Amino acid sequence: MNGADLLCDTLLANDVDVCFANPGTSEMHFVAALDRKPQMRCVLGLFEGVVSGAADGYARMAKKPAATLLHLGPGLGNALANLHNAKRARTPMVNVVGDHARHHLQHDAPLTSDIESIARPMSHWVRRIGSPEGVGEDAGEAIAQARRQPGQISTLILPADCAWTDLPEGTQARKVAPLAAALTDSDHVKTVARHMAAARKAGKRVVLFMGPQAIEGEAAQVAGRIAQATGVQLMTPTAFRRMQRGQGAVDIARLPYVVDLGTKALADCAELILVGVNAPVAFFAYPGKASEIAPASCEVRRLSRNDEDALHALQALAEALGVPAHGASVGAAPSIDLSAPSNGKLTSAAVNRLVLKALPEGAIVVDESVTSGREIAQLNMGAAPHDWLSTTGGAIGQGIPTAVGASVACPTRQVVSMQADGSGMYTCQGLWTQAREKLKVLTIVYANDTYAILHGEMQAVGTQEPGDNARRMLDLDQPSLNWSQLAQAMGVPSRRVDTVEAFVDALKAGLAENGPFLIEARI
Amino acid sequence: MNGADLLCDTLLANDVDVCFANPGTSEMHFVAALDRKPQMRCVLGLFEGVVSGAADGYARMAKKPAATLLHLGPGLGNALANLHNAKRARTPMVNVVGDHARHHLQHDAPLTSDIESIARPMSHWVRRIGSPEGVGEDAGEAIAQARRQPGQISTLILPADCAWTDLPEGTQARKVAPLAAALTDSDHVKTVARHMAAARKAGKRVVLFMGPQAIEGEAAQVAGRIAQATGVQLMTPTAFRRMQRGQGAVDIARLPYVVDLGTKALADCAELILVGVNAPVAFFAYPGKASEIAPASCEVRRLSRNDEDALHALQALAEALGVPAHGASVGAAPSIDLSAPSNGKLTSAAVNRLVLKALPEGAIVVDESVTSGREIAQLNMGAAPHDWLSTTGGAIGQGIPTAVGASVACPTRQVVSMQADGSGMYTCQGLWTQAREKLKVLTIVYANDTYAILHGEMQAVGTQEPGDNARRMLDLDQPSLNWSQLAQAMGVPSRRVDTVEAFVDALKAGLAENGPFLIEARI
Structure with missing residues (x-):
């Protein structure tokens, strides 16, 4: 077993069994290791932007990270744009970026570059593997970090010699414990609930502005019950990771992209409650227009931090608001006309x-x-x-x-x-x-x-x-x-x-x- | 005139009149400025790797930089791989990367990223424009740096508000003075020449290992005369910017890519003389193989640094070696058989x-x-x-x-x-x-x-x-x-x-x- 085998085994031991890849020479020992593990599904992209974007889509649906395999700084560079998107989505991902052998770096061979600097802006966590013996621990940490709520981009730099060096007999991959998400303080939730209830009682418009975890699955259901019981509205940023839509789904409005429309959508909002997300801002600045989308008169309160468990925060909020635990989470199905002309020029x-x-x-x-x-x-x-x-x-x-x-x-x-x-x-x-x-x-x-x-x-x-x-x-x-x-x-x-x-x-x-x-x- | 106009005018005043581009919203004022200057040729690439690679090819042939126009961190990320190639080629280039308006950055809008960190690994020079008034000076410096011998990658980050803000009447673009290349010390050249002459006299194999400037045009001709008169051999790395080839050209050997073939090509080389380039190294490391391509017994001497004027260094070397200033620079045309089968399966x-x-x-x-x-x-x-x-x-x-x-x-x-x-x-x-x-x-x-x-x-x-x-x-x-x-x-x-x-x-x-x-x- 060499370092590459240990990396592969560590991924598999932690249920990372899909690798989107575009390898090169410096990753050849890792490719050979993957070749020895048919339980790892390797999917080739003919360009690294495909690799990183596919890993993003995979994790959004599988709710677990995929690995990517990228070739030095330029390969990582090609992946950056979709890593940026994945980072903003808070998608979990484990990038393995091959680099030259440690002793080769000093020679500044043509493909040498500062991989850490390229990786950091689009990763939450970056580490260079320092030795063949360290591969298991570093890979485990990369996976744990990727799984940190609500999801992180881990980038692991794998020097070729750390991949190709044989390890002592009996070396084994270990399963890493998940890092628990922080829980929102219950007194804080009660304070937010009091403000929300008072605002609603005064007939004011209250919007729950919800991040990636809050708009999915059970969390969305809880938010739906809160909306149903209290009349608060549900909204998420223009750019979101994954939402259930269609008949029967909890209707969470998407903030419009166009600044003026976004501003209009929040124009009369008195309280904006942030659930695992930051306050809405314009995609771009324009001369004479504000960056903030919520009106200056709007009280912006944070229910939960972005790294806190959004489901827990919403459940606590529902309880504090006295929302029935099993009430309806959606109103009447909206009547939406999807009819289109049956012929003529396509639009x-x-x-x-x-x-x-x-x-x-x-x-x-x-x-x-x-x-x-x-x-x-x-x-x-x-x-x-x-x-x-x-x-x-x-x-x-x-x-x-x-x-x-x-x-x-x-x-x-x-x-x-x-x-x-x-x-x-x-x-x-x-x-x-x-x-x-x-x-x-x-x-x-x-x-x-x-x-x-x-x-x-x-x-x-x-x-x-x-x-x-x-x-x-x-x-x-x-x-x-x-x-x-x-x-x-x-x-x-x-x-x-x-x-x-x-x-x-x-x-x-x-x-x-x-x-x-x-x-x-x-x- | 706004900052974008001044940037455009400064490029044109310094003979940068081609812009390979893929703009986005944050660059729209610069697009509007380019639109007012029909003398700037704008060439669209449908992906930024096309943009940076095209700017590289342009400068290799035009011997002057093109500008590129890129959209924030992800656009720059997409350009990185070919910027890496251009940096290694020492191609002059001026990248203009749009960013959010200065006041918008604090809001961490979805397209916000650390552009400097992404730019630095693949640039020789990076600067963020700090104010609309500073656009002219910063752009001038970017161009001067790009033109620094043997060519550099300049990356200029243009905040949207520095582009859109109006400048005082009478603001004008200025032409920047070129930064002169350093000249190799003449005593040093004489020392190298003495060593070379002694080695040749002793019948030893001497190779001039030549960088991007040395293998082009007049410099290649001088090197050819030295080779003709002294029997030294001419070689360049596997990866090179531009070489004249074909009948009548000075025959400069390309170091083979495959490590074993490269090692073989330099096996009996007694003196390796570096002209504006580093000593040859393997593209990749392999277990048990050396990174250096020249044999341990080979004396590696540097004639000129990479930032020194290679033509001047070669001319001084020729003079020190007593090579006739107007001698032949090539030997007999090599007889190369280019015949191919006239039918059958293509190979x-x-x-x-x-x-x-x-x-x-x-x-x-x-x-x-x-x-x-x-x-x-x-x-x-x-x-x-x-x-x-x-x-x-x-x-x-x-x-x-x-x-x-x-x-x-x-x-x-x-x-x-x-x-x-x-x-x-x-x-x-x-x-x-x-x-x-x-x-x-x-x-x-x-x-x-x-x-x-x-x-x-x-x-x-x-x-x-x-x-x-x-x-x-x-x-x-x-x-x-x-x-x-x-x-x-x-x-x-x-x-x-x-x-x-x-x-x-x-x-x-x-x-x-x-x-x-x-x-x-x-x-």
Whole structure:
């Protein structure tokens, strides 16, 4: 057994049994170790942005970390954008980044770089393995840190010689104890509850602003009961990790992306109660506009810190508010009209409605629809029950890889990947992994040949009619991309459609496929 | 005039008139400023690895920096791998990375990250613009630093409010004075010359090991004269920025990538003289193998530091050695057989020979052929005179973007991009920019459906027969990529061929095209 074997065994002993990978020479001993462990599922990405994005999607659905395998500083660099998104999602992840052997570093070989510096901005925890004997302890700590609530990015740097050196006979991997989440102080909860009750009694608008843990599963149910009993409203940031949506789900509003709409959504809010999340801020600053979304008159109170157990905090809040433990957690099912025209020119509005209407129960919707799908948030409560995963850190190119990972975690569920074209091009290589792994992912590309969001921003800075240089940087036309061909080039069957009729047909075909399919929706 | 205008004007005043870009919201005021300056050529990349790789290729050929425009930490992250390659090439480059407005940073909005930390490992110089008034000075310094010999990566962080704030009337861009390169001490040169002469007199093998500046243009000619007059040999590292090759060029040997071959190439070298480069080291460490490539018995002497003027150092060396100032710099043209079979199954050997034989004079060969094209180094002196650009930092995905930049710099010259398939997938989006800009780039993809280099490395670690997990990480088959379709999806005409006859036809068609073309060579 060498260091690489011990690393592999430690991952497996702690239930980390999927490795999204793009290895290189310095990781070859780790690859050989993985090769000796068929119980580890290795999934190749043809670019590291696919690797990190897939690990994100996987953990969102599996509720446990995957490992990634990355090749030195540049490989980690390629993974950074989706690590940034995963860090913002608070997704648990264990990155293994190979580096040169310890004695080789001093020679500044071409692939040498300062891996720690590259890793830190997009990791919660970084460690360089110092010796072959230390591999087990370091790997265990990386896993424990990744699992720390509400989820962390661990990055472990593995020098090649620490992987290739043989260890004493009898060396064994150990299972690490989970780090318990902190619990919110009960007196503090009571104080918050008193303020909330007083505000509600005075007829004021109170909003529970909820983080990643609070909007999922049991926590969302408790929040729903609180809302039902007290009339407080539930909201989450624009960018969130995972939410249950559709008929019967607790309706948690998503804060709109556009600053003015966000401000409007909270305009008359008197008390904003933070549950494992920070107060809402604008994605970007604009001249003359505030960064904070809540009005200055709004009292912002924190129920629980981001590292505290959100379910516990919400349960304690419910109790303090006297909310019945088994009351209803949702109101009447909202009546949402998902009807769309049955023919004619395809539009993003038609795509959104047709997809949501056709969504099979238990689907996983990966949403990188950017401008084209903004109304999904208002419509998807009318669909069959499903999970909804959003882009979290604002780094585009998350959709296709996240769909890969979600499908690896839940192979029997239909993944529907709602993908803007400009963003999709960032990590289009992920389509190949969908084909390789035969993943049941239906990708819908909103093909409008432009970074539509940036045209809006150009207008916001006062440029009504962009000139040649601006258009050359904001539009994807000349030439227009052929997504259907792109998918087929990577082994994913596809159709290119521009009418409602053809889209409906393609949607039927795509959902019937027992593997990946892509629809290029020309809108 | 606002800060963004001043930045744009400062770039133009200093002859930086090409900007490879992928902007986002925080850069919108800079986009608006670029839009007001039609003399700035803006080239969009659909992924930032294309942007940084293109800026590298551009500067290698134009001998001046391009600007890049990148969107916050994740955009910079996506650019890192090719920035790493450019840094190792010592390519001059000015990166402009947009960031949130200064007052917005404290709110930790979703796209906030520690940009300095991400930038430093792959930059020689990093600065955050502190105020709108400071934009001009900071931009000037960034350009001066980029131009510092032998070339540096400058990264300038531009907070959105420093871009959008209006400046006092009369604010003007200034031209910055170049930073002069240091000159090698003449006594030191004489000492090195004495050692070299003595070694040669004793019949010993002496190798001039030459860095990026030394192998180009006039410096290469001087080195050639020294070699001709004294019998010393000329060599450069495996990874180099730009070399003139083909008939009539000074023959500078490329150190082989494979450690054992490199060691063999320097086995009997008694004196290794470093000219603006470090002593050769293995790309990777291997158990039981030395990191240094030169034998322990070899005397390693430094003629000039990496930041010293290599041309000046070589001229001084020639003078000290008494080499005639106008002597011949090359020996007899080497006789190299580029003949290939005229039919049958296509092989990488046939591709290499057929391409080199058909190479038009003045072509620019961008070489990311990895394993398939290793013999190009031995063959290309038999081709017509051309420039040869290599992957420098070992980060794959450099070829397609570098070809973009080289062609933007030299639009009338034929660029031939020799591209391994696995590496090409990293930045395949660059094909779209080739179509958008109608660049005369002929891409040859060596389609072998595998990371062939890693199979060799697996054998080196003792795995003769890779198992399922290893094969799943080292092979690109199941499904096989269709590069021809991929190219067409991005607007690049293409052919997919697997016989010599079809390849010869496709080569003719590709070279006749007045724009991009791709040949998928199934080997």
